[in-house]
Amino acid sequence: MKIILLCGLLALAQALPAVAQQKPLVKVKTKTKTKATASTPAAPDWAQTYAATIRPEELRAHLTVVASDAFLGREAGQPGQKLAAEYLVKEFAALGLQGPVTGSDNPYLQHFLLTRGSHAAGGYLQAGGQRYEWLSDFFSYGPMLSTFPTETVSQPVFVGFGVEQGAYSDYAGLDVQGKDVVAIMGEPQDERGRKLLKPNGRAADYWDSGLRKAVLAKAKGARSIFLMTFAPAEAFRKQGAAFTASLREPAFGLTTPGPAIVDTVREDLPAGIGVYLTSQELGLKLAGTTLPGLLEYARALGRAGKPVRPSFQPPAITIHLPQPQEQLTTENVLGYLEGTDKKDEVLVISSHYDHLGVKNDTIYNGADDDGSGTVAVLALAKAFAQAKAEGHGPRRSILFIAMTAEEEGLFGSEYYTAYPVVPLANTIADLNIDMVGRTDRKHSARRHFVNIVGSDKLSSELHRINETANRTYTKLELDYRYNVPNEPEHIYYRSDHYNFARRKIPVIFYTTGEHADYHKATDDVEKIEFDKLAERAQLVFHTAWELVNREQRVVIDSNKP
Structure with missing residues (x-):
């Protein structure tokens, strides 16, 4: 390094007369170069651009429909659930998502059968x-x-x-x-x-x-x-x-x-x-x-x-033990966004759209459980579809799934993971959203938070990606109270992500926990905090953006279920 420097100084000394004659020109060049460097625009942060399309007013517009009386509480196998499925199909199709289900009368619908048993005396x-x-x-x-x-x-x-x-x-x-x-x-x-x-x-x-x-x-x-x-x-x-x-x-x-x-x-x-x-x-x-x-x-x-x-x-x-039994048909709703150079690998983004239906002539609308997660999935699908339409689509494919029959026993996700439309070996992770529109009993209304469950159970890398996304963009309080060993409410096992996790697919479960209207007829749209719902959905977006665009899929390096 010293020899090179000495040679350079000798060359500069020999050239000094010529440089002196062109002194003003050198100054102009120097100023021009400095000015050009200072004015070079920074590369756009496309993640931030498309996350910003997730807005409270659009979430409200969707949820006003999904959690309306017209959908009769969306009980699996019942007419209200069918109406909700039709709405989701229409929205997925309008966004340009593909229907990936083969052998179905509708490529957006994965039909399956439930057995429903009614109580009978005399056992x-x-x-x-x-x-x-x-x-x-x-x-x-x-x-x-x-x-x-x-x-x-x-x-x-x-x-x-x-x-x-x-x-x-x-x-x-x-x-x-x-x-x-x-x-x-x-x-x-x-x-x-x-x-x-x-x-x-x-x-x-x-x-x-x-x-x-x-x-x-x-x-x-x-x-x-x-x-x-x-x-x-x-x-x-x-x-x-x-x-x-x-x-x-x-x-x-x-x-x-x-x-x-x-x-x-x-x-x-x-x-x-x-x-x-x-x-x-x-x-x-x-x-x-x-x-x-x-x-x-x-x-x-x-x-x-x-x-x-x-x-x-x-x-x-x-x-x-006598029991009248009947067969019900119900449906998962799937929308597929194809990636670019890594399209064979797929990220699943899920929620469940069913709820408790009608009980004693009262409609259980389930605005938070899980209307909030359902409309978040719609907003995420729109954000990624817009990114693709504008030339910034994901490298990996994304499968958006609105699950049915979660309330009856996680049956929609159990069926999907048993009969997937994309091989589970190609599924890199599941980001599951269930109840993200309210503030639970454990937090004050002023706090902007979300509970993170399962993020480190199978992949410490997935856990870090989510934390980095939050630190960089959304800056929410990440609460891990439901992620500790022997957690008494067993939240980790109570939503659709678990059927992916038990098949060794890394998951993150986003939720804000139970509140005073949990599983009650009073879980209605007017109680949803749409600004916070948008923030939480944006965190899911940023985590998803990194997962689908990074060079390597997340590594499974842990097993703590």
Whole structure:
């Protein structure tokens, strides 16, 4: 570097006379060059340009239609949901999005069937010569399709506490495929009353959950599980009375379910298996033992420190839980925006457009749940479609999906991820928007915030991209209260993104949480904060813009579901 500098100075010294003669000219050149550099315009920030097209007034115009009485609460499979689907199809088509569904009467609609079961009285179970009544001696966790719509004879299998962790398995050596299993509530303990199964990173009460035992039983292939409580018959009846009203609500299930996915994490009623709580009396009868016999079994297990073979055998049972069932057709609405050089990779942007319909002659309009997310998706679709029309379209493709039947059990997203229109291997992420138009009970109305859920569960890179987008553009308060381990409300498992996440597709769930009008007929348009709704949608846009235009797709480097 020093030698080059010396040569340059010598050359400059030799040229000085010539330079001196042209001194004014040199000054002019210098000024011109400086002026030209200073006036060079900065490159446009197209992300900011198109995010600005997401405006409160357009969101209001869409939501005034989507959450109107004319759509009758948009209940899956009902006329109001069909009207809402027609509106979304029209809007997607007007934006120039493609309908990507093949084999459908409408390429924007992905039809599928739901089974709807209605409550019927008269359910019973007979065991050991005694009859036990539905909603008196046993009941389910929640509304569910009947496992025994016709009278059925069964030979149950006793599976101890119904748990499996590491080398400990109550299912070892047992064939429960298509059978009905009987399990004790609680966890196995040693002779000093200490739990045999160590937490190993799980919650201390992990196996106290009957739902987790049900998920495991389903994974083992069981048709149903009877969970034995230690409540005597009378106390059990009083406990069950609190569930009676909800158990008479309609139950739903996918008529054509996708391939089974073993999921031992989600704290929710698993589909495809009957889950029943029993009184102590019925539970002992199902196991084929007495209370002293059951206690001796538990003590023997504690002494051994591992599962032991019981000395008792469940008797054959007869069970009938009548339930009228009907088939309903419902639809996901899909709009596809093709990318440029990376068009085979696809980002999904989703919301659910269904709600609770009409109850007792009252329309549940669901303006926030999830009318707010639905109109945000429309605004995002418009922003990206305009960018493409003006020559600034995304490198990767974007699939906008308005899901149906989320309220009934995330069925729209479960069906889509089982039968995707774009291979899941090509799906880089799902940005899901559900309830983003209000301020929840945990924040003051002055705060501009959004809850971020799941962003770091599978991809730390996705998490950073969202945070950078917010820091650069929207500057919202990002609240991660629903993203912590063992979060008590289980928000991560309660919207459509979860069906993508459990198939190892990175997700972000944007929400503002529950408020005083959640799942009430008072969730109406006039309560929506449209300025905040626009800000939250703009954050989704900026994150999406980076995801579809960056060189590499986000990397999956974590697994914390």
